[in-house]
Amino acid sequence: MANKENELTCPEKVQAIHYNDNCMFPVNSAAEVGSKMAGPGYKYSDYFTELSKDHDAMTHVLFGRNLRLNVALTLWRRNASELVAYLIRIEDTGVLLDCLPVITKSLQDETPCVSLGCCVDLLPQVKSILTSEYEEHLIVVLHWVQSVVKKWWPELSTNGKPLLDSCSEDRNLQVMKQQLKEFWVEGPQLSLVPGTTGEMAKAIESYLSQLH
Known part of the structure; x- marks a missing residue:
């Protein structure tokens, strides 16, 4: 009899577990995530993309500036007139x-x-x-x-x-x-x-x- 009672109660427990799972993870959760990604938050992610590009551009500018300053230092140590000619040339x-x-x-x-x-x-x-x-x-x-x-x-x-x-x-x-x-x-x-x-x-x- 105990086994029969277990056989009767187990499906109920399984059904309850499935019910709880559905409450925690709705069937259409993936669709909701997709809709959120397509919403305002996803739209403004372009801002961060542009910001990243700006930082890349700034890094490139600073690298170029540092390179030119190193050249300027070398020319200054060699001859001041060469430095002046370099400054005029690079503008x-x-x-x-x-x-x-x-x-x-x-x-x-x-x-x-x-x-x-x-x-x-x-x-x-x-x-x-x-x-x-x-x-x-x-x-x-x-x-x-x-x-x-x-x-x-x-x-x-x-x-x-x-x-x-x-x-x-x-x-x-x-x-x-x-x-x-x-x-x-x-x-x-x-x-x-x-x-x-x-x-x-x-x-x-x-x-x-x-x-x-």
Whole structure:
């Protein structure tokens, strides 16, 4: 009799188990998952895909920047004029801004390794940064201009006999003087900017206003 009772109760237990399974895992659960994947959550997954692409692009840019900076360092150690020629050739504003502080520091030394001719060649590219909306970029450029003006101010300010030895240097001096006059078209606007940028612009303007 016990076996018969077990035979009668077992199907009921099995049926109950199936019922509970159905409650926990509905038959149409796969369809619901599919519908959720096709819903708003799935749609916005495109955002993460685009974000990943942006990060890949940024990694590529930083890798390229680092590679160019390594080249710039090698050229700087070899010859400053080679570095300037490289900066002009690649036309990379970011690399130029990274290198300008080093060139500026050299101009402040008693025996700079950067010639007047190098500064003449570099000035047009530096001028293009003068309209930047970023103050740190403007400060880097103004520091460089200020160092150039102070370094060759005795030669730039004279209207008499050239103070430089060679004809090529004298020619570079005349070109630099003319470029500085044209360069400072944005000067009056920068002088009105509050803070460090405005103060530096006023200091440079006090020099350049004396050029004839």
